[in-house]
Amino acid sequence: MSEANLLYVDTHAFHDVDVKGRRVLLHVPSTGIFDLDGVTTEVLDFVRPKATVSFEELLQRFSGSGSPALIADAIEDLKSLGVLRGDPAVADRGAGISVTEFPLSxxxxxxxxxxxxxxxxxxxxxxxxxxxxxxxxxxxxxxxxxxxxxxxxxxxxxxxxxxxxxxxxxxxxxxxxxxxxxxxxxxxxxxxxxxxxxxxxxxxxxxx
Ligand code: SF4
Incomplete structure (x- = not known):
């Protein structure tokens, strides 16, 4: 399995919330809220317990279940939110600004x-x-x-x-x-x- 083929799952990028049976994703970096459709929910449920997932695993899991285009869209959506990443997530250490002066206002x-x-x-x-x-x-x-x-x-x-x-x-x-x-x-x-x-x-x- 090549490194380029791997996707990393960043579980710190989101909270997955069940709102009376509706799956909602709270995106931590933007605080945006996304109503998850069925396909994205399935993809998320599959990748969530994993630290990494390969395209082969995704193909294998979803081949024959639903439209490949919809699966690809769901993966792209999760990538655009940083839930799935091409590289491992680095812990957020803030903006890296050291406050040396903070005059009273x-x-x-x-x-x-x-x-x-x-x-x-x-x-x-x-x-x-x-x-x-x-x-x-x-x-x-x-x-x-x-x-x-x-x-x-x-x-x-x-x-x-x-x-x-x-x-x-x-x-x-x-x-x-x-x-x-x-x-x-x-x-x-x-x-x-x-x-x-x-x-x-x-x-x-x-x-x-
Ligand atoms: S108005 Fe009422 S709540 Fe406000 S400071 Fe006075 S006693 Fe306290």
Whole structure:
């Protein structure tokens, strides 16, 4: 059996899923989903338990069962998806990029761990009473902005996110931090964007 005659089966390239009797192939590299026809299902079932399969084995298995053109199409389809390959699959080691620099772009300030609502489903499991939150003070917030500027020195644009709990319950601090960050970013020649995650119950025209 010559090497050129061999096809390698890459079982990491797909997941074979049964959806209420329908055979569906989830193609891992593209995350595409393919509805398998009967012929392709048969070919897949035949090659799947094998590490390699030869054309002779395929011919022998499928001779006299179905149209040769359909069998050939199914094999070509599986080859085009990399399920059947002309060479052994090499383990995916990622893009091979070593990250040497990753300047900070965003800082999230938890300006009040508490909230004016006390939703029973609140994710803030550290608080039994969300309304009794801990507020961030201006000194710590300033240090955080300075950290963003230092660690994000190579960025032209940085982001400050106000988060909680409910950030609008500490609007005084948000105003002070916004003014400080704008001034410092102006000095450093950077643009700064602000955003916040809010339940919107404290939102007023003025705040908006
Ligand atoms: S509004 Fe959000 S943060 Fe506030 S208590 Fe409800 S879930 Fe928690």
């Amino acid at each position: 965003t800082i999230v300030l938890n300006v009040n761990t508490g909230c004016n609502l006390s939703c029973t489903y609140c994710y803030k499991e550290d608080l039994t009473t969300p309304s009794k939150g801990e507020k961030l003070d201006f000194d710590k917030a300033k240090k955080s902005i300075e950290l963003l500027l230092k660690e994000g020195a190579k960025r032209d644009r940085v982001n400050v996110v106000f988060f909680g709990g409910e950030p609008l319950s500490n609007m005084r601090l948000i105003k002070a931090v916004t003014a400080y960050a704008e001034e410092r970013c102006r000095e450093e020649g950077k643009q700064v964007d602000f955003s916040l995650t809010t339940n919107a119950t404290l939102l007023t025209e003025e705040i908006a």
